[in-house]
Amino acid sequence: MRAFDYHQAADGTQAIEQAVRCQQAEYLGGGTNLVDLMRETVERPRTLIDVTRLSRDITDTDGGGLIIGAAATNAALAGDARVRRRYPLLARAILSGASAQIRNMATVGGNLLQRTRCAYFYDTATRCNKREPGAGCDALEGFHRYHAIFGTSSSCIATHPSDMAVALVALDARVHLRGPAGDRQLAITELHREPGERPDLETELQPEELIVAVEVPPLAMAVHSQYRKVRDRASYAFALVSVASMVELDGDIIADTRLALGGVGTKPWRAWQAEAALRGQPATAATLAAAVDAELAAARPLPGNTFKVELARRLMIAELSQRLSDARNGGDA
Amino acid sequence: MSALDTGRSGDTQPAGVALAGDYWRPEGRPDPLGEKGRSGIGAPLSRVDGADKVTGGARFAGEFRFDGMLYAALVCSTIANGRIVGIDTRDAESLDGVALVMTHQNAPRLNTPPVFLRAPNGAAGDDHPIMQTDRVHWNGQPVALVLAETQEQADAAAESIRVDYAAEPAMTDFAIAKTQARQPDNVLGGPAEIRVGDADSALAAAAYRVDATYTTPRHNHNAIEPHALTLAWVNEAEGEGETLRIHDASQCVDLAVASLAEVFGIDISRIHITSPFVGGGFGGKTLWQHQILAAAAAKLAGRPVRLALSREGVYRLVGGRACTEQRVALGADDRGRLQALIHSGVAAMTRHNNLPEPFFQATKCLYAADHIRLSIDVADMHMLANTFMRAPGESVGTFALESALDELADQLGMDPLELRARNEPERDPTSGLAFSSRQLLEAARAGAERFGWSERSATPAGRHDGEWQIGMGCATATYPYMRMPGAAASITLTPDGATVGIAAHEMGMGTATVQTQVAAARLGLPVEKIAFRYGDSRLAGSVLAGGSQQTAAIGGAVIAAQRALVAELLSLVDEHSPLSGLSPDEIECRDEGIGAIGDGSRFESYRQILASAGRSELSAEANAAESQELGNWSMHSFGTIFCEAGVSAVTGEVRVRRLLGSFDCGRILNAKTAASQFRGGMIMGLGMALMEETLFDARSGRVMNPSLADYHVPVQMDVPEIEVMWTDIPDPHTPMGSHGVGEIGITGVGAAVANAVYNACGKRVRDLPITLDRLL
Amino acid sequence: MQWTINGQVREAEVDFRTSLLDLLREQFQLSGTKKGCNQGACGACTVLVDGERINACLALAVQYQGREITTVEGLAEHGKLHPVQAAFVEHDGFQCGYCTPGQLCSAVGMIGELERDLPSAVTADLAAGQIEWQRDELRERMSGNLCRCGAYNGIADAIAAVLAEELGEEIAR
Known part of the structure; x- marks a missing residue:
């Protein structure tokens, strides 16, 4: 790790001032991803601006949603009684990620901006377009069992590793941003970019722009939402495939649904196609199969991760079936 | 746990333990300690080093310190076969705290280490020259080493070194x-x-x-303790030349000494390795390049060195x-x-x-x-x-x-x-x-x-x-x-108990605990009066912690040492002693002393024997019997x-x-x-x-x-x-x-x-x- | 810079790059806290900060100034082993001992989380205010601490014994 300067910011505004003033500055949250990448020399900032003094409050909005300070820890968010009651998929997604120790350190803002776990991204002895645009991608013909089947390009197939982001994407959360040009909001589904020709550009954040909060809107059906993660061991591993799901029934008709996937996308993957194919349709096995097929039509697997198509199919159907069954039984999970 | 029998049927136990003899012979007598009902054998004794391990008191190899110690970091190759055609170390050398950058261009001349299972004293993983030439033999081979005042400085310097290679065709596809x-x-x-x-x-x-x-x-292997060592070339005594003193994480201290002696062209008496705690081995904690490179760099820099492999380093250097x-x-x-x-x-x-x-x-x-x-x-x-x-x-x-x-x-x-x-x-x-x-x-x-x-x-x-x-x-x-050859043990008896010493290892297997139990049972002493010393190349014998053979190897050595000790004890007693005239095979150890088998009246405690002889302690050392049982x-x-x-x-x-x-x-x-x-x-x-x-x-x-x-x-x-x-x-x-x-x-x-x-x-x-x- | 470590105020000037783990091990020679991977993947470096468990390897020392840090060396009080330490010895919750300090600090932190009714990934009803203390809960919660010797059963037994003592009844399987 090369030497760097360190500043602690009292709030978001000060953080941005410091970032503008310093060369090659990066914001430091819990450090669970950035410090690791600095040791690997993948990240080489000249300055770290510690943003853990930003708000970590979790506050109610008028309509029954929540605003989460970006510095709230993953553990605090998952343990919040309102989150557990209103958005159980969010608590479950967070608790399915990493370890208790890391969840105690990692911040909400940092979690959203964590970088891929692609082995070739981590190893500076190999080629990676995300690290070094134009260098080439050694994952395409290398180990890519963990890699994406959605949103990929010929430049990059790296998976976004966050579990929490998958739940937030399903919930249509909004990120509150602050930058040199002022404050703005962005739908979280718009925060992350697909790699295209520029896999190094991972989000729509502008230079020095900072996530200061995440807002989760109220959503009645989320009370019965769930998150299921499938991985290579029983705990403490990144997702092969994960599914965030919820449904609302109107008689035998699927009135509404939210479906998002982890472990399969270059960004946290909202299953828009499947959702569209489910809404307003009868809650039958045929509907589910058609919806899942609609989503998977866009999958572009490689030899090492072809299994994810079948796994995602089975997991989506199993999860949606379970949600429907729960909804029919009065919503008791 | 549901042991069929965990040795709890202690009520029928014989009073003492006769000396073990020729268990390895077809017509031989089994070791009496193996008989059912022996006190202490099989008992679920908690680990003797438990308190050290749960309080943070157990010090591992990378946690010792020498005055003036430098920290090491490695640069590893990124090709699998070929040559180094250039190493740019200028940035590294200019960084704060950097004391040495070692490459094949300035490394001291080293002999190629003897390889495990090929040379009798081999502990090394392979026979490649170590930072002696521009050749690269595998992807991950160390090509440069940095020493600096802090680990942070050493790591940063290592990262700044640029190496250029001329790659040659490499066989890296198992399918081919x-x-x-x-x-x-x-x-x-x-x-x-x-x-x-x-x-x-x-x-x-x-x-x-x-x-x-x-x-x-x-x-x-992925032992949770990455390979680490702290070493110094020290002057132990006036006029004797330097000794290489190593705190290592090792499952073969004696083989490592022998191999290092060959690498550095020095006598084995000039190398001393201790390894009292090892954070898991599983076959991986033998001799790899890092120990040799650390010792070479310490020699070159004239200062002690700590080298702790990163987790990635373990994958690159340890097979x-x-x-x-x-x-x-x-x-x-x-x-x-x-x-x-x-x-x-x-x-x-x-x-x-x-x-x-x-x-x-x-x-x-x-x-x-x-x-x-x-x-x-x-x-x-x-x-x-x-x-x-x-x-x-x-x-x-x-x-x-x-x-x-x-x-x-x-x-x-x-x-x-x-x-x-x-x-x-x-x-x-x-x-x-x-x-x-x-x-x-x-x-x-x-x-x-x-x-x-x-x-x-x-x-x-x-x-x-x-x-x-x-x-x-x-x-x-x-x-x-x-039961591999080379095992020997020493037993030192004092009025307060016995110390058993053997150059064996404890990587978590329970060796220290089990051998304390065994020695106690064998010598007729309570476990509190046994000190089992291990993990030190200067102790008796040469025992590899591998092949699941350590327990038997130590057992065989202690059997031999006990026999030698009993012979010494008998030689100390005079004709008035109740033990007078007895031979070791007529002796059993019991009640903190020795006595005639089956005759409660003929007994003297260790303490009595030592006192009568005016001795404060008595030592015996012996080699284990040849492992003929395997044939x-x-x-x-x-x-x-x-x-x-x-x-x-x-x-x-x-x-x-x-x-x-x-x-x-x-x-x-x-x-x-x-x-x-x-x-x-x-x-x-x-x-x-x-x-x-x-x-x-x-x-x-x-x-x-x-x-x-x-x-x-x-x-x-x-x-x-x-x-x-x-x-x-x-x-x-x-x-x-x-x-x-x-x-x-x-x-x-x-x-x-x-x-x-x-x-x-x-x-x-x-x-x-x-x-x-x-x-x- | 200043930290409170095991109840004592300690000061040092350190490189910004220095992790809390290296601060403990190299500056203060509190080598009980272990370095198993230096990348947050094994838990051997687990310490308690203001009572919460974290991986000291991913924590920059500078970021933790002024905090209360408890390491394995600070678990025992007045020379008496912490109940979790004693239970680890009794139930053979370790072999080589290298992951042990992290397991112990993690266990102490985890028991606090259970007492505060914080959920885990295996908590069936996340909305429930009270967490049932059972073996799967503690196993999931201890999964951030690797043990290559495979002392997992002993670790779980040890923690379950401590919890049972606190609860006054056996921990459900």
């Missing part, structure tokens, strides 16, 4: 290398091919046949288990009796080491086939030398063999345990020797009963629990008994592993729900630490079965998951409550009647899991690890 495989000149010192009868013809003629290929990937492709072919008659048994295949290796992954080891002794053919070929690759990892050979070999047995049982419609019982041999099927002790069927029977094996569905996919398909599988476990019998531990696994019908995820090991390893010396050894091995087997794989990029020869985040080992949530039990039947021909228990636990587990998965869902997986994509 195996097509050019060769027969090695030996496998663990024995032949690379073994034939009994004509297995190929017998196979062709058999009524029932299984002929399948099984593959196992590379594995890494692991080689990948294998194995064929097992079984031919049987309609009653399940094996007529042909073929176990052959190929393992990755390099031309610079000597360990063909010996996957046929277990097959040599397990089944009474009429015709047997075993062979191992090696595929030479440009890679870091592979090495021993827990039960080399047996761990991956039993996966193939015991999976094939299960396939045969399935074909025959026979219970897999019954199939194994029908092929239980009278004598070792390849050596022809009688078994010293083989209670496999008893272990299997007891294990099956405890596990509820009878509830297994005879046909696959017969049991469900929600989305989970439930199955049971079993497999035989086995690992050889060994007289086929000596192995056995067991049966039982597994109940769930396979998700939705996702293919496998969860091991229950795991039981029933073992036959002679006398168990400490029910608590032995249980932990068994379980620990079984958990590593579970990892091997379900998740472990070192990803070796066939294009570059580079390990792509050199981290504990990406190389999955089992976590707490993967591991069910594991039952272990044992026959506790002494082997009459070993010290204490016991066998080592460090490695057998991992054997058989891969197959037991695979067989349970088959029973659960009807899918036979012949390639490890059994990840969910193989079951979708």
Whole structure:
């Protein structure tokens, strides 16, 4: 790790001032991803601006949603009684990620901006377009069992590793941003970019722009939402495939649904196609199969991760079936 | 835990312990300590080093300090074969705190180290020159070393070094290398091919046949303590020259001393290694380049050095288990009796080491086939030398063999345990020797009963629990008994007790605790009065913590030292002593002294003898008897592993729900630490079965998951409550009647899991690890 | 810079690059806290900060100034082993001992989380205010601490024994 300067910011505004003033500055949250990448020399900032003094409050909005300070820890968010009651998929997604120790350190803002776990991204002895645009991608013909089947390009197939982001994407959360040009909001589904020709550009954040909060809107059906993660061991591993799901029934008709996937996308993957194919349709096995097929039509697997198509199919159907069954039984999970 | 017998039947114990003698001879007398009911033997004593380990008081090798110590960091190659054509160290040298940058251009001249299993004193993983030339032999080879005042400075300097290479063609694809495989000149010192009868013809003629290929990937030990050492060249005494003083994490302090002495061209007396605590070894904590480079750099810089490998560094510098492709072919008659048994295949290796992954080891002794053919070929690759990892050979070999047995049982419609019982041999099927002790069927029977094996569905996919398909599988476990030459021990008696010293190791196996118990029982002293010293090259003897042989090796040495001590004690007593005129064979140790066997009136305490002789202490040292038992019998531990696994019908995820090991390893010396050894091995087997794989990029020869985040080992949530039990039947021909228990636990587990998965869902997986994509 | 470590105020000037783990091990020679991977993947470096468990290897020392840090050396009080330490010895919750300090600090932190009814990934009903203390809960919660020797059963037994003592009844399987 090369030497760097360190500043602690009292709030978001000060953080941005410091970032503008310093060369090659990066914001430091819990450090669970950035410090690791600095040791690997993948990240080489000249300055770290510690943003853990930003708000970590979790506050109610008028309509029954929540605003989460970006510095709230993953553990605090998952343990919040309102989150557990209103958005159980969010608590479950967070608790399915990493370890208790890391969840105690990692911040909400940092979690959203964590970088891929692609082995070739981590190893500076190999080629990676995300690290070094134009260098080439050694994952395409290398180990890519963990890699994406959605949103990929010929430049990059790296998976976004966050579990929490998958739940937030399903919930249509909004990120509150602050930058040199002022404050703005962005739908979280718009925060992350697909790699295209520029896999190094991972989000729509502008230079020095900072996530200061995440807002989760109220959503009645989320009370019965769930998150299921499938991985290579029983705990403490990144997702092969994960599914965030919820449904609302109107008689035998699927009135509404939210479906998002982890472990399969270059960004946290909202299953828009499947959702569209489910809404307003009868809650039958045929509907589910058609919806899942609609989503998977866009999958572009490689030899090492072809299994994810079948796994995602089975997991989506199993999860949606379970949600429907729960909804029919009065919503008791 | 459900030991069949944990040595608690103490009420019938004899008063004293006679000296052990010629247990290794066919007509010899078993070690009396192996008899049932011996006080202390088998007792679940908590670890003697427990308090140190739970308070942070245990100091590991990378936690010692020398004044003026520098921190080291390494730069490793990024090509698998070729030459270094340029190293730019200018940036590194200009950074704060940097004291030395060492490359092949300025490293001191070093001799090539002797290689494990090739040279008698070899502890090194390979015979490559160490930073002596511009050659690169594997992707990850150290090419530069930095010393700096702090670790942060050393790391940053190492990162700033630019190395240019001229790459040459490299064999880094096992799929290609195996097509050019060769027969090695030996496998663990024995032949690379073994034939009994004509297995190929017998196979062709058999009524029932299984002929399948099984593959196992590379594995890494992943001891939680990364390799680390702290060393200094010190002047111990005026005019004696420098001594290389090393705090190392080592499972072979004496072999390491001998090898380092050759590398540096100095006398072995000038090197002193201590290693009192080792944070796990599993075969990996031997001699690799980092110790040699640290010592060379310390010499060059004239200052002490701490070198702690990063986790990635361990993957780059310390070899692991080689990948294998194995064929097992079984031919049987309609009653399940094996007529042909073929176990052959190929393992990755390099031309610079000597360990063909010996996957046929277990097959040599397990089944009474009429015709047997075993062979191992090696595929030479440009890679870091592979090495021993827990039960080399047996761990991956039993996966193939015991999976094939299960396939045969399935074909025959026979219970897999019954199939194994029908092929239980009278004598070792390849050596022809009688078994010293083989209670496999008893272990299997007891294990099956405890596990509820009878509830297994005879046909696959017969049991469900929600989305989970439930199955049971079993497999035989086995690992050889060994007692390597070179062991010696010292015993020093004082009025307060005894100190036993031996250059052996404690990496968590429980050695310090168990040997304290054994010495106490042998000497007739309470455990509180025994100090067991180990992990120091200047102690007596040379004992490798490997091959599950340490317990026996120490046992044999202490037996010899005790005899020498008793002879010394008898030589001290005068004619008025009640012991006068007795010979060692008439003596037993009891009640903190020695007495005549069976005669309570003839006794003197150690304290009395020392006092009468005016001695404050008395020492004796002796070499263990030659391990002739290994030539007289086929000596192995056995067991049966039982597994109940769930396979998700939705996702293919496998969860091991229950795991039981029933073992036959002679006398168990400490029910608590032995249980932990068994379980620990079984958990590593579970990892091997379900998740472990070192990803070796066939294009570059580079390990792509050199981290504990990406190389999955089992976590707490993967591991069910594991039952272990044992026959506790002494082997009459070993010290204490016991066998080592460090490695057998991992054997058989891969197959037991695979067989349970088959029973659960009807899918036979012949390639490890059994990840969910193989079951979708 | 200043930290409170095991109840004592300690000061040092350190490189910004220095992790809390290296601060403990190299500056203060509190080597009980272990370095197993230096990348947050093994848990051997687990310490308690203001009572919460974290991985000291991923924590920059500078970021933790002024905080209360408890390491394995600070678990025992007045020379008496912490109940979790004693239970680890009794139930053989370790072999080589290298992951042990992290396991112990993690266990102490985890028991606090259970007492505060914080959920885990295996908590069936996340909305429930009270967490049932059972073996799967503690196994999931301890999964951030790798043990290559495979002392997991002993670790779980040890923690279950401590919880049972607190609860006054056995921990459900």
